[in-house]
Amino acid sequence: xxxxxxxxxxxxxxxxxxxxxxxxxxxxxxxxxxxxxxxxxxxxxxxxxxxxxxxxxxxxxxxxxxxxxxxxxxxxxxxxxxxxxxxxxxxxxxxxxxxxxxxxxxxxxxxxxxxxxxx
Amino acid sequence: xxxxxxxxxxxxxxxxxxxxxxxxxxxxxxxxxxxxxxxxxxxxxxxxxxxxxxxxxxxxxxxxxxxxxxxxxxxxxxxxxxxxxxxxxxxxxxxxxxxxxxxxxx
Numbered sequence: 001x002x003x004x005x006x007x008x009x010x011x012x013x014x015x016x017x018x019x020x021x022x023x024x025x026x027x028x029x030x031x032x033x034x035x036x037x038x039x040x041x042x043x044x045x046x047x048x049x050x051x052x053x054x055x056x057x058x059x060x061x062x063x064x065x066x067x068x069x070x071x072x073x074x075x076x077x078x079x080x081x082x083x084x085x086x087x088x089x090x091x092x093x094x095x096x097x098x099x100x101x102x103x104x105x106x107x108x109x110x111x112x113x114x115x116x117x118x119x
Numbered sequence: 120x121x122x123x124x125x126x127x128x129x130x131x132x133x134x135x136x137x138x139x140x141x142x143x144x145x146x147x148x149x150x151x152x153x154x155x156x157x158x159x160x161x162x163x164x165x166x167x168x169x170x171x172x173x174x175x176x177x178x179x180x181x182x183x184x185x186x187x188x189x190x191x192x193x194x195x196x197x198x199x200x201x202x203x204x205x206x207x208x209x210x211x212x213x214x215x216x217x218x219x220x221x222x223x224x225x
Contacts, residue, residue, distance in 0.1 A: 035215075045155075045163065045206055045217040059213050095162055104169050104210055105153040109162040 002026040002108045004096045009113030016086050016117070022079040022096030022110055030054075030074035033099035035106055036081050038092035038115075046092075049081065050099070063089070086117045121145050121209050125218035132225065138194040140221045142207035147187045151211035154183055154192045157220075158203045166205075167192065199225050 008020040022034070036048040049060045049070040058070050069082040079096055093114050097106035122145035132138050142152065150170040155163035165174045167183035170190055180195040194201055202225045207218040 044220050045208075047215045047217070050213070061214050100168065104151060105165055105174075106163075106208070106215075107165050107168070107174070109164070111162055 002098065004098065004108060004110035006094065006096050006110045006113040009094065009115045011116045011118065012086055013119050014087055014117055017082070017084045018086065018115060020081040020083065020094055020096075020113060020115070022081075024077045024079065024096075024098070027098070029072075029077040032101070033103060034070075034072060034079045035097045035099060036070060036079075037095045037097055037106065037109075038090075039095070039112075040089075040092040043092075048094070051079070083115070086115075088117050091115060091117045120214055121148060121212060121216050123207055123209055123216050123218040125205075125207055125221050127221060128219065129222040129224070132197050132223065134197055134199060134225060136197045138197050138201075138223060140192045140205055140207075140223075142185075142190045142192070142218050144188045144190075144209055144211075148209045148211035150186050151209055152183075152185065152190045153208045153210065154181075155206045155208065156201075156203045157206065163206060194223075197223075197225065201225065 003025045005023045035050040051058045051070045067085045071080045093112040095112045096110040098108040100107040124143045152170045154167040157163040171183045182193045204220045204222045206220050
């Protein structure tokens with residue numbers, strides 16, 4: 001059974017940093033692209049970032065470019081999101097998602113971890 | 120970025136009704152369109168991929184159609200468990216983008 005379990009969320013002050021982790025199991029992690037998608041309270045879904053199988057290619061939403069870094073450790077079956085210079089608008093539930101093999105969809109999602117940026 | 124516009128933003132329907140949600144892309148996205156269902160406090164769940172393909176394990180009362188810029192999600196014979204917010208998503212180009220969501224109330 002595919003499982004994605006996020007951790008690392010919490011309350012952080014504006015300008016602070018946080019690192020999210022996503023532990024993957026039930027599939028060959030190194031064979032799949034992975035994404036982070038976020039959802040602000042009461043709002044819709046916003047794509048944040050993606051990484052290919054060997055971390056040779058990464059992409060970011062304009063809203064986080066230069067502040068967030070996506071990475072992965074295929075030996076540990078874990079996806080990361082390093083978030084720096086956090087602002088209030090980054091407050092959201094962050095979901096780790098797996099890209100389908102053909103990259104057409106995000107076929108599995110974690111339960112999400114809440115990041116709150118507030119003083 | 121490709122903009123995705125869903126309509127309606129919300130709807131109320133009765134058990135057994137046929138419900139249709141539409142999604143329009145700001146430019147052609149071929150068939151790179153997915154539909155997700157999200158219940159309160161839960162992660163989104165993939166229902167339909169590539170515009171019309173049913174994700175494994177999803178009930179056949181859900182169906183999708185369309186290509187280019189106009190797409191629809193149809194729920195045949197609405198059930199109480201279908202109460203949720205539905206999102207369309209394009210993966211034709213990066214960044215992938217989502218519609219604003221359609222809240223379905225029973």
